[in-house]
Amino acid sequence: MKDIIWIIVVLLVVGWLIGFFAFPAVGGLIHALLVIAVILIIYKVVTGRSV
Template sequence: MSNLLYLIAVILIIGWVLGFFVYSAGNLIHILLVIAVAAVALRLIRGRSI
């Protein structure tokens, strides 16, 4: 399950970077960034506690 969270975070970060440089989607780009950072934080927290 933790690998899935990491994969989702990487996909969201890539989507954010592409959206930031390619599209002008406004707030959607920043929402993707927040979700990706939250997924990475969950991965780090859960990885250390196990």
């Protein structure tokens, strides 16, 4: 259960990279995915869980 956040982060970053290079016209959605991934990483670091 504790690795679910990392799985979500990886999926969001991969989706962001695919979207960034394959569909440059949908920049808003791409940046939203990136922001969500960064928030999840920060949440995991702040809560003190092992990285």
